[in-house]
Amino acid sequence: xxxxxxxxKLGSIHMPxxxxxxxxxxxxxxxxxxxxxxxLQWTEEKExxxxxxxxxxxxxxxxxxxxxxxxxxxxxxxxxxxxxxFMVAWQKVIEKEKWFKTALISxxxxxxxxxxxxxxLKVPIPQELFLR
Amino acid sequence: xxxxxxxxxxxxxxxxxxxxxxxFLGALIGTAVGVLPGLGPAATIALLLPITYVISxxxxxxxxxxxxxxxxxxxxxxxxxxxxxxxxxxxxxxCIDGYQMAKKGRAGAALGISAIGSFIAGTVAVIGLTFFxxxxxxxALDFGPPEYFALTTLGLLLAVTLSGGSIVKxxxxxxxxxxxxxxxxxxxxxxxxxxxxxxxxxxxxxxxTLAMGVFGLGEILYNLESTLKTxxxxxxxxxxxxxxxxxxxxxxxxxxxxxxxxxxxxxxxGGAVISSLASYAIEKKYSKHPEEFGQGVIQGVAGPESANNxxxxxxxxxxxxxxxxxxxxxxxxxxALMIQGITPGPFLVAEHPDLFWGVxxxxxxxxxxxxxxxxxxxxxxxxxxxxxxxxxxxxxxxxTTVGVYSVQNQVFDIYSMLFFAALxxxxxxxDFDPAPLPLAFVLxxxxxxSLRQSLLISGGDLTIFITRPISGxxxxxxxxxxxxxxxxxxxxxxxxxxxxxR
Numbered sequence: 001x002x003x004x005x006x007x008x009k010l011g012s013i014h015m016p017x018x019x020x021x022x023x024x025x026x027x028x029x030x031x032x033x034x035x036x037x038x039x040l041q042w043t044e045e046k047e048x049x050x051x052x053x054x055x056x057x058x059x060x061x062x063x064x065x066x067x068x069x070x071x072x073x074x075x076x077x078x079x080x081x082x083x084x085x086f087m088v089a090w091q092k093v094i095e096k097e098k099w100f101k102t103a104l105i106s107x108x109x110x111x112x113x114x115x116x117x118x119x120x121l122k123v124p125i126p127q128e129l130f131l132r
Numbered sequence: 133x134x135x136x137x138x139x140x141x142x143x144x145x146x147x148x149x150x151x152x153x154x155x156f157l158g159a160l161i162g163t164a165v166g167v168l169p170g171l172g173p174a175a176t177i178a179l180l181l182p183i184t185y186v187i188s189x190x191x192x193x194x195x196x197x198x199x200x201x202x203x204x205x206x207x208x209x210x211x212x213x214x215x216x217x218x219x220x221x222x223x224x225x226x227c228i229d230g231y232q233m234a235k236k237g238r239a240g241a242a243l244g245i246s247a248i249g250s251f252i253a254g255t256v257a258v259i260g261l262t263f264f265x266x267x268x269x270x271x272a273l274d275f276g277p278p279e280y281f282a283l284t285t286l287g288l289l290l291a292v293t294l295s296g297g298s299i300v301k302x303x304x305x306x307x308x309x310x311x312x313x314x315x316x317x318x319x320x321x322x323x324x325x326x327x328x329x330x331x332x333x334x335x336x337x338x339x340x341t342l343a344m345g346v347f348g349l350g351e352i353l354y355n356l357e358s359t360l361k362t363x364x365x366x367x368x369x370x371x372x373x374x375x376x377x378x379x380x381x382x383x384x385x386x387x388x389x390x391x392x393x394x395x396x397x398x399x400x401x402g403g404a405v406i407s408s409l410a411s412y413a414i415e416k417k418y419s420k421h422p423e424e425f426g427q428g429v430i431q432g433v434a435g436p437e438s439a440n441n442x443x444x445x446x447x448x449x450x451x452x453x454x455x456x457x458x459x460x461x462x463x464x465x466x467x468a469l470m471i472q473g474i475t476p477g478p479f480l481v482a483e484h485p486d487l488f489w490g491v492x493x494x495x496x497x498x499x500x501x502x503x504x505x506x507x508x509x510x511x512x513x514x515x516x517x518x519x520x521x522x523x524x525x526x527x528x529x530x531x532t533t534v535g536v537y538s539v540q541n542q543v544f545d546i547y548s549m550l551f552f553a554a555l556x557x558x559x560x561x562x563d564f565d566p567a568p569l570p571l572a573f574v575l576x577x578x579x580x581x582s583l584r585q586s587l588l589i590s591g592g593d594l595t596i597f598i599t600r601p602i603s604g605x606x607x608x609x610x611x612x613x614x615x616x617x618x619x620x621x622x623x624x625x626x627x628x629x630x631x632x633x634r
Contacts (some may be wrong), residue, residue, distance in 0.1 A: 008325060014592035016584045018318035018325055022311065028306045036300050042625075060353040060557055064550065067349070067529060071546040074537065087526055094356070095522040105523055113530050121186055123538040 063094050077126030083110045135266055136555040140479075142259040142489025146497055151195050154187075156493045159501045160197035162203020167211055167513045170525070172221060173204035175351050177464035178343035179528065181471065182535035190472035191487045197465045197591035201496065202254060205404060206502045209246040209437050210513050216430050222404035222440035225412045226603050227424065239512075244374045245382050245430055245438035247506040253390035254499040257445035260394050262492055265481070269453040272478035277589065278596050282606035283580035284575045287400035287456045288608060289566065293617055305559065309569040312337055313576025320584055323330075332544050339467040340539055342573055344493050344532045345549040347460065350556020380432035382622035385415050389435040393442025398449050401476030403459040404440035437629045445495060448457050452488060456575065463570040499508070513593055580623075 008019030066089055073082035085110040087106035091097040097105070140146045141261030145151060149450065151339070169333035177197055208223035213230035232243040292302035309578040314328040318334030327333040341576040374382070389411040414436040416425045425432050448465075450456045457463040469476050474484055481488050506513075535547045590596035598604045 005547065008323065011585060013594075016587050017322040018321050021580045021583065022314050022325065025307045025310050025314075029304065029311075032300055032307065036304065039298075039300060050287075056357040057561070059356040063351060063525075063529075064554060065346050065357055067533070067550055067553070068547075070529075071535065071543055072549060074533070074546070079534070083530060088532070090526040090529075091522070094526075097522065103209050105244060109523070109527060109530070113527070113534070117534050117538075123539075123540075124188075124541060125534060128579065 059094055063090070066090060066093065075126050076129070078131070079125040080110060080114060080128055083113060135263060137258065137264060138266070138489040139483060139493060141485065142491075142493030145191060145486055145490035145494035146195065151192055151490065151494060152497065154196040155199050156500045156501055158199020158435075159203040159206075159498050161196075162200040163207035163502065163505055163513065164204075164350040164516060165200065166204035166207020166209075166223075167516055168519075172347070172351065172461075172576040173201050174202065174343075174460040174464055175347040175568075176200055177461055177468070177523050178340070178347045179184060179532055179535065181340045181464065181468060182539050184468045184471050185539060190469065190474055192485075193457060193468055193472055193500075194465065194487065194491050197468050197499045198448070198495060199297065200353030201465065202403055202441060202498065203502055205254075205437075205441045205444045205507075206247060207513065208440075208504050209250075210434070210506075210510065211517065214514060215243045215432070215517070222408050222444075223437075224393055224405070225436045226433055228412070229427070229429050230262065232426065233426030233430065233433065235268045238428065240434050241378050241430065243510050244507060245378055245434045247397045247503055249375060249382065249389065249434045249438035249527040249601070250441040250506075251503040252386050252395055252498050253442040254445050255496065255503070256302050256390040257394045257397065257442040258492060258495040258499065261449055261495070265453050265488075266399075268449065269478045269481045272454050275454075275478065275602065276600075277582040277585035278600055279606070280578060281586055282597055282603040282610065283361065283454065284456060284579045286581065286606050286610050286613075287450070288572060288575060288579070289613060290400045291459070293613060297563070299617060299621065301562075301564045302568055303567065306568045306572045307607065309572025310576045312342065312569075314580070319577050319581050323624050327465075328593050332542070336586070337548060337573075338545060339470070339570070339573065341536055341545050341549040342552050343467065343570055344536055345552025346556035346559070346569055348532050349549065349553035350560060350566065352528055352559040353553060353557040355521065356525065363612070367479050370551050378430055382430045385411075385435035385462060386433040386438045388418075389438030390442045391498045393439035394446045396439070397443030400456055401448055402456040402495050403461075404443045405445055407443035408436035412437040448491075452480055452491075453478060455578070456478075457571060460567040460570050463574045467570075506522050548552040586606065620624075 008022060009017040010019040010023050011017030028132055065088060070082055070086040071083070076082075077085075084106055087109050091102035091105055113121055114125075161176065162173065163414045165173060172517065177200055180197070180200065184197070187193040187196070205222060206389070209226050209230065212223040214224040216227050230242045230246070233239065235249055245571055288306055292306055293299060313327070313336070317323070324334055346437060387456065389407075392411050392414065393404075393407040397403060408553050412425075412432060412435060416422045417426065419431065420431070421429075422457040442459075447458045447462050450458050451462050451466060455466075455475065457466040466476055474480070474487065532549065533546055536545045539545060558565055559569075586596055587594075596603075597607050
């Protein structure tokens with residue numbers, strides 16, 4: 001809302017400009033945010049009786065971090081290298097698999113995905129660092 | 133072109149080798165997605181959106197996407213019946229009686245009647261779509277900016293109120309979706325908004341990255357919180373063709389489910405989930421033995437499964453005639469059409485009759501294919517459930533990452549997809565239904581353009597929305613909805629307070 005107010009022209013109701021709807025949406029969000037907080041406080045007692053969460057976010061957070069590293073690595077090191085490392089990291093860190101199963105899933109997964117994208121869908125993928 | 137001429141032309145298009153193959157692929161992928169828990173139709177269509185860039189014909193691309201959508205409705209019943217675990221949201225209610233039937237050794241009958249019911253309902257809905265869509269599209273040709281503003285706003289609000297979750301949270305998601313749609317160039321003045329100096333953002337967020345992030349990866353991240361273990365309760369499926377007694381017991385449930393599903397599917401925000409719940413409630417109400425529901429009654433499977441299939445077909449009506457997607461999965465198909473350079477709306481029938489009739493005709497063929505895929509191949513689908521999530525999840529991550537990268541060959545798209553994945557995960561974690569987000573994102577430019585054009589036409593006179601008959605009627609429904617929901621909310625709160633005071 002503040003962004004729309006400060007940087008975009010709101011115009012008038014006769015001639016609404018680029019900031020008109022962003023301002024309305026921002027104002028709406030602000031009001032709904034207050035209403036949500038009030039509702040949360042209203043139902044606070046019921047919520048507090050709930051069971052405590054046992055670090056449920058750990059696996060999603062770790063996998064998101066892995067995906068971020070993979071996104072960076074795919075152009076830096078190339079598709080095959082980064083995919084293979086990503087698959088190994090996923091099986092070891094997220095799934096906690098044994099080495100044999102990790103290696104099998106990673107190698108087969110990488111080859112299958114490479115075949116799918118390169119030969120079947122003909123998608124251009126980043127080349128390997130050592131082949132550039 | 134009259135309806136029969138159009139339909140014949142549609143069959144000529146849908147029956148070409150390529151289109152039959154893609155209808156089959158769509159139905160096959162859809163069934164697989166429906167069978168696998170933790171991956172809904174919206175997420176799958178989102179994951180496959182980049183493929184539409186590779187498919188050169190828009191008719192073929194949409195035929196496949198549509199096949200995935202209604203195919204997932206067929207497949208969803210398998211896990212509900214055999215595992216008590218819905219493959220997708222619309223099959224939740226099938227668990228109640230379907231699983232009980234499986235426990236009594238009648239899994240085959242439950243699977244059979246749900247496939248046959250789905251086929252009948254899907255076909256009934258496509259017949260409805262055939263005759264209902266063209267006149268509606270013709271009627272919509274009279275729509276101007278005020279009508280479009282009223283219609284899109286009503287559609288978005290219905291999507292929020294009918295989703296069944298918190299309305300306040302739904303409205304927050306809706307507004308966030310609208311704001312995300314505003315990033316980039318203003319559609320009227322061409323001014324740059326919300327880019328914070330980034331050149332890449334000047335073109336706005338790509339729908340593919342948003343959809344794949346919020347629905348594809350967001351769902352994966354949320355599923356990673358728990359370890360999905362699939363244990364098949366029954367390995368004996370038995371005869372999948374229902375007996376004459378089963379048929380006699382369920383035929384009216386199938387008929388009622390088809391009609392309910394068809395009409396609920398047309399309403400924006402309606403869709404498959406609500407129609408299956410409504411069908412179950414009606415079957416229970418009209419049954420001579422309502423007490424038996426929940427203990428393995430065949431009507432409790434036949435009705436909801438028919439309803440969700442009919443709804444998935446009829447939800448194409450607002451998309452193909454008004455250009456308004458009614459639910460998240462249809463919003464993905466809307467995006468697929470836009471990727472192909474086609475704007476869905478009332479002009480679609482006249483400007484792209486091949487696409488309009490080709491897709492409708494393919495639905496008749498797809499429904500028949502699904503019957504063949506589902507009845508004899510049930511055993512195969514059950515085997516597929518044994519693929520561990522630990523393998524499936526990283527494969528989906530790889531698929532989305534390369535898929536999103538391939539669209540414009542830039543890593544920025546992967547980063548924005550991961551941003552949306554975190555947003556999608558956060559929404560699920562805080563119990564925000566993400567469904568209104570893609571709808572608002574897709575409809576955002578239309579909402580803004582129609583609002584500003586209406587105000588420009590009327591010189592800022594807001595009565596333009598109520599003095600024109602169509603927009604006036606839509607605004608009246610909108611007002612009724614808002615006032616009704618507010619009163620309902622206040623009443624519920626007061627009753628809740630009185631209850632806790634006692």
